[in-house]
Amino acid sequence: xxxxxxxxxxxxxxxxxxxxxxxxxxxxxxxxxxxxxxxxxxxxxxxxxxxxxxxxxxxxxxxxxxxxxxxxxxxxxxxxxxxxxxxxxxxxxxxxxxxxxxxxxxxxxxxxxxxxxxxxxxxxxxxxxxxxxxxxxxxxxxxx
Amino acid sequence: xxxxxxxxxxxxxxxxxxxxxxxxxxxxxxxxxxxxxxxxxxxxxxxxxxxxxxxxxxxxxxxxxxxxxxxxxxxxxxxxxxxxxxxxxxxxxxxxxxxxxxxxxxxxxxxxxxxxxxxxxxxxxxxxxxxxxxxxxxxxxxxxxxxxxxxxxxxxxxxxxxxxxxxxxxxxxxxxxxxxxxxxxxxxxxxxxxxxxxxxxxxxxxxxxxxxxxxxxxxxxxxxxxxxxxxxxxxxxxxxxxxxxxxxxxxxxxxxxxxxxxxxxxxxxxxxxxxxxxxxxxxxxxxxxxxxxxxxxxxxxxxxxxxxxxxxxxxxxxxxxxxxxxxxxxxxxxxxxxxxxxxxxxxxxxxxxxxxxxxxxxxxxxxxxxxxxxxxxxxxxxxxxxxxxxxxxxxxxxxxxxxxxxxxxxxxxxxxxxxxxxxxxxxxxxxxxxxxxxxxxxxxxxxxxxxxxxxxxxxxxxxxxxxxxxxxxxxxxxxxxx
Numbered sequence: 001x002x003x004x005x006x007x008x009x010x011x012x013x014x015x016x017x018x019x020x021x022x023x024x025x026x027x028x029x030x031x032x033x034x035x036x037x038x039x040x041x042x043x044x045x046x047x048x049x050x051x052x053x054x055x056x057x058x059x060x061x062x063x064x065x066x067x068x069x070x071x072x073x074x075x076x077x078x079x080x081x082x083x084x085x086x087x088x089x090x091x092x093x094x095x096x097x098x099x100x101x102x103x104x105x106x107x108x109x110x111x112x113x114x115x116x117x118x119x120x121x122x123x124x125x126x127x128x129x130x131x132x133x134x135x136x137x138x139x140x141x142x143x144x
Numbered sequence: 145x146x147x148x149x150x151x152x153x154x155x156x157x158x159x160x161x162x163x164x165x166x167x168x169x170x171x172x173x174x175x176x177x178x179x180x181x182x183x184x185x186x187x188x189x190x191x192x193x194x195x196x197x198x199x200x201x202x203x204x205x206x207x208x209x210x211x212x213x214x215x216x217x218x219x220x221x222x223x224x225x226x227x228x229x230x231x232x233x234x235x236x237x238x239x240x241x242x243x244x245x246x247x248x249x250x251x252x253x254x255x256x257x258x259x260x261x262x263x264x265x266x267x268x269x270x271x272x273x274x275x276x277x278x279x280x281x282x283x284x285x286x287x288x289x290x291x292x293x294x295x296x297x298x299x300x301x302x303x304x305x306x307x308x309x310x311x312x313x314x315x316x317x318x319x320x321x322x323x324x325x326x327x328x329x330x331x332x333x334x335x336x337x338x339x340x341x342x343x344x345x346x347x348x349x350x351x352x353x354x355x356x357x358x359x360x361x362x363x364x365x366x367x368x369x370x371x372x373x374x375x376x377x378x379x380x381x382x383x384x385x386x387x388x389x390x391x392x393x394x395x396x397x398x399x400x401x402x403x404x405x406x407x408x409x410x411x412x413x414x415x416x417x418x419x420x421x422x423x424x425x426x427x428x429x430x431x432x433x434x435x436x437x438x439x440x441x442x443x444x445x446x447x448x449x450x451x452x453x454x455x456x457x458x459x460x461x462x463x464x465x466x467x468x469x470x471x472x473x474x475x476x477x478x479x480x481x482x483x484x485x486x487x488x489x490x491x492x493x494x495x496x497x498x499x500x501x502x503x504x505x506x507x508x509x510x511x512x513x514x515x516x517x518x519x520x521x522x523x524x525x526x527x528x529x530x531x532x533x534x535x536x537x538x539x540x541x542x543x544x545x546x547x548x549x550x551x552x553x554x555x556x557x558x559x560x561x562x563x564x565x566x567x568x569x570x571x572x573x574x575x576x577x578x579x580x581x582x583x584x585x586x587x588x589x590x591x592x593x594x595x596x597x598x599x600x601x602x603x604x605x606x607x608x609x610x611x612x613x614x615x616x617x618x619x620x621x622x623x624x625x626x
Contacts, residue, residue: 066399128415
């Protein structure tokens with residue numbers, strides 16, 4: 001990921017049915033990038049892919065829990081329906097206005113068709129289950 | 145949460161109770177052996193049983209089947225019924241893979257007749273069935289055609305030539321739930337559904353050829369068409385990206401709805417709305433549509449399996465000689481009539497990783513099986529055993545007519561990966577005479593037999609608690625993993 005810190009700032013934690021990601025950073029922006037990196041590392045594995053295009057996403061929610069879950073689910077939707085594989089977050093902005101949160105991001109990545117082989121895994125969705133969302137730490141369970 | 149305790153009654157050896165405290169409206173009732181209960185320690189599965197007990201309108205108990213393990217919102221193996229009029233419906237009680245389910249086709253062949261051609265079978269199935277992550281199928285649906293799938297389910301597939309008319313009789317709900325409305329399904333979900341039909345998917349989805357290794361109930365086995373050493377085919381898949389998107393969409397809807405209709409629930413993944421509310425009605429209509437998509441999907445997969453089986457084993461003599469034994473849903477919300485506190489009541493039963501288990505005489509099961517009860521299909525893992533059971537009258541009293549849906553995971557995917565390599569696993573399975581092909585090595589190892597509870601223990605509790613009774617045991621010969 002473009003804004004990914006030099007050291008790995010996430011880990012996969014054991015969950016019997018699914019997968020749980022713990023990601024950390026020095027603020028929301030960095031932590032959201034770290035959790036995004038973790039999700040796509042889980043899906044794609046360790047594979048070198050071209051950065052052939054950019055695209056934007058925006059999501060809204062009542063709080064940061066909503067923002068995190070909808071941000072990840074938007075990525076999963078675009079991957080599944082448009083074949084957009086996010087490889088780095090070029091820009092990311094979270095704003096709050098009158099109690100409503102909004103996230104805007106720009107991704108750099110490629111198309112599924114440009115991948116040399118099938119991805120390693122499928123993620124159905126990010127869930128609210130035992131969700132932890134703090135500026136410095138995010139824990140999220142993915143339904144796989 | 146109060147401590148879990150065994151039921152006092154000695155006849156209820158497999159019943160465990162969590163008394164209601166705090167916001168719980170009903171007790172938690174878990175059907176399990178002591179060893180299954182002990183294995184849940186350190187997981188959130190029991191807390192999830194407690195959380196479900198807080199659902200508005202929940203009737204009698206928050207039930208968990210013997211394959212219980214930690215999920216999100218509901219535990220996997222969770223069952224909860226609410227009044228059809230005003231109880232809560234929650235997407236968290238049905239899950240992302242709406243109507244993930246399993247079916248069994250029976251063949252006239254025995255293991256001895258096929259054993260020399262199993263390698264050909266596994267290769268041919270793997271080539272024919274689109275499996276694995278993000279795999280698109282050969283069927284591309286227009287918007288109009290997709291709407292028909294969402295309303296007609298398996299019937300759409302049969303009318304298009306994917307299967308036999310009699311298959312529909314042997315599907316729960318006849319392969320199509322009433323009340324489905326394509327208009328309740330978002331554009332996004334429809335988009336994800338256009339190329340997914342006839343694909344197996346990844347994770348725990350599979351196609352398996354197995355053989356009947358033991359029969360416990362000869363009369364019922366005869367009625368089900370089962371005999372010793374018989375070859376049967378299992379198909380396990382669901383509603384693919386369309387179902388996942390329906391669930392994601394309505395979890396957002398319910399996040400907004402929940403504050404309108406009642407007190408907050410202990411887990412946001414349980415957010416829901418009364419069935420009588422616009423949000424509740426819409427979710428039910430969308431969920432039913434996704435369930436129908438899943439039935440159509442399994443029907444198309446069935447057609448592929450029949451084609452391959454008849455090609456590899458021409459002595460089968462045609463696809464009609466591979467009839468469908470039954471098809472059951474695992475993740476679903478169903479409108480059913482149950483006796484509650486002495487009177488018949490229309491209820492919505494959430495089953496999240498649980499199988500319907502209806503008794504002899506029930507009008508919703510095919511006439512052919514009505515003297516014996518509904519076939520309850522319980523796939524185990526790819527290295528040990530699976531079971532076919534029959535539904536019971538007791539299940540109607542104990543669990544709103546529900547039983548286990550499989551072995552249930554015991555280890556995380558990461559733990560399974562740490563245990564051994566894909567090559568070691570394939571070697572171990574080959575030594576047992578089991579031929580396996582998987583779309584990815586990662587997927588294979590994450591589904592290793594040791595990642596699952598021992599299905600013997602799960603069936604012991606299911607049979608012991610009378611949620612369903614044993615008919616036949618099967619072991620795998622050929623497995624295709626998504």
